[in-house]
Amino acid sequence: MQNYSYFRDMFFSKWIESLGKYMVLLGRTFRRPENGKMYYKAFLSDLDLLGINSLGIVAVISLFVGAVVTIQTAFNLDDPLIPDYYIAIATRESIVLEFSPTIISLILAGKVGSNIASTLGSMRVSEQIDALEVMGVNPASYLIAPKIAALAFFNPILIIISMALGLVGGYLASIGGVMSAEDYIYGLTVDFNAYHITYALIKTFVFAFLIVSISAYFGFYVRGGAIEVGINATKAVVSSSVAIIVSNYMLTQVLLV
Amino acid sequence: MIEVKEIRKSFGEHEVLKGIDASFYKGKTNLIIGQSGSGKTVFLKSLVGLHEIDSGEIEYDGTALGGLNRKDRKSLRTEMGMVFQGNALFDSLTIEENVTFALSMFSEMSAAEKKDRADFCLERVNLPGVNQKFPSELSGGMQKRVAIARAISMNPNYLFCDEPNSGLDPKTAIVIDQLLQEITQEFEMTTVINTHDMNSVIEIGDHIIFIKDGKKAWQGTGEEILSTDNTEIVDFVYSSELFKKIRRKL
Structure with a gap:
């Protein structure tokens, strides 16, 4: 019993310490930039790396998941009393409300989150972050703020x-024999x-902010070497995914109920 | 000049710096020597503010580092240059972008002026014509020279080097040592170098501080270190057979 309370206290004190460090990092991130031009350059580079580079994977997943959602909905609503266009309504709602914003953000947490954590982690262990600090540059702000801005803008x-490609995927599935194209478009x-x-x-x-800030936190505070960078990249993906799921529930409660 | 008064630094229960007093002089190559794990790197990183000290005072030409607000500390840091043990070059930027990074961040220089400055700094470290290469395309010695060029790009008053010779062959190490001494005198900088390379100590040590177990155990010049009777420094300097032979001949 004593051991249980010891581990519980350790867990909570570590969690509170991590939360405190995360808040301090956010405070440093949102300080005034030293040079707007340099930050803008970093923003454009991050926009390309984190946003535009994700277009391909997002497009492929959305198209195929849209098609699968339509087929599965049709399979479940296979009842002569239910009009076919209900399938399109269900597909639309699934994609717009949940699949595109949440599932795609979870995929991005894996792709973008691991990239951010491992990049910042490598910079930390190779002393590049210290080099910025000695130059008088605020490394948290220079390295993290443009990433948050880029993903919050592009996500x-x-x-x-x-959403658009998911619905197109549904359309392609519907004309493949599930229902008529007219019913599908009417249903949308x-x-x-x-x-x-x-x-x-x-x-x-909100998810974009969580993905970047949490992943950056795990990368920025890496201590050790290559193995620790890998461990922290994994932690970044897991933690930002959990944060997305929890905040998804909270936002839905606030915005839809 | 940098003055250090009674600084202490602990990590958890482990006290690394145990009240060190030291002075580092302008226009001289000031060396911090000591065994691995003696606290040299922590001391150097405390000097530049990368580690917050627990107590004591660090003064840059009379200005206490601890008393500075964020803005003034930032401004002081633009007067510092640092060469890291692993070079810490920004690996996704070209050599020219590395050298001009601080200029781009803090100066109003035009692109042409920045290029001129990069050319000057790279020529000063005997490395012309590599502007558009990436750090990974250069050898260890060349990367070290780029790190020095980056460190002097802002015309710093204070230059810090953490083990500048580590990983270099003896010939390249001498070139780097001489380069550091030359630029220190040329630009009238206060240079502080962390090293355990005895060759550097004898070649360029204008003022030397020996740290043992987190305390200053000895200080003097490159010449004095060879003739001192201080047992701790003698143990350190003459730990190799080569230096034992040299001592016998002295």
């Missing part, structure tokens, strides 16, 4: 593209609520 665009427009898009984009913005 909503990525998710809108994902019936009872359409534009607020669902707003809700999805708000989630996306």
Whole structure:
């Protein structure tokens, strides 16, 4: 019993310490930049690396998942009393409300999160972050703020593209024999609520912030060498994925209920 | 000039620096020597503010580092250059971008002026014509020279070098030593070098501090180190057979 309380206290004190360090890092990240031009250059480079480079994987996944969702919904709604266009409504709602904003963000947590954590981790162990500090540059701000800005700016665009391609995937599946194209397109427009898009984009913005800031935290504070960089990259992906799932629930509770 | 008064630094229960006093002089190559694990790197990183000291004072030409606010500390740091043990070059930037990084961040120089400055610094370290290469395309000695060029790009008043000879062959190590001594005198900098290379100590040691177990055990010049009777420094300097032979001949 004593051992249990010891480990519980250790766990909570470590968790609180980590939360404190995360908040301090965020405080340093959002300090005034030393040179707007250099930060803008870093923003453009991060936009390419973290955002535009993710287009391919997002497009492929969205297209195929959209098709699969349509086929599975049709399989489950195979009832003469339910009109075919209900399949399109269900596909639309699944993609807009959950698949594109949440599942794509989880995929990005793996792709972008591990990239950020391992890049910053390598810079830490090779003393490049110390070199920035000695030069008088705020490394947290210079290395993390442009990444947050880049993903917060591009993630909503990525998710809108994902939604569109998911629905196109559904369309391709429907004309492949699931239902008529007219019914599918009609279903996409019936009872359409534009607020669902707003809700999805708000989630996306928050997820982008969580992915970058949490992954950056794990990379920035790496101590050790290559093995620790790998361990922290894994921790970054796991932690940002958990943060996305938990915040998804909280945001849904606040924005939809 | 940099003055250090009674600085202490611990990591958890382990006290690494146990109240060190030292002075580092302008226009001279000031060396910190000691065995691996004696606290040299922690001492050097404390000097530049990468480690916050627990107590004591570090003064840069009379200005206490601990008393500075964030803005003033940043401004002081633009007067510092540092050469790291592993060079710490930004590996995704070209050599020219590495050398001009601080200039791009803090100066209003045009692209042409920055290029001129990069050319000057690279020529000064005898490494012209590598501007568009990446660090991984250069040898260890060349990377060290780029690190020195980057460190002097802002015309610093203070230059810090952490084990500048580590991983280099003896000939290249001498070239780097001589280069550091030349630029120290040429630019009138206060240079502080962390080393355990005895050749550097004898060749360029204008002022030497010997650290043992987190304390200053001895200080003097490169010439004095060979004739001192201080048992701790004698143990350190003459630990190799070569230096034992030299001592017998002295």
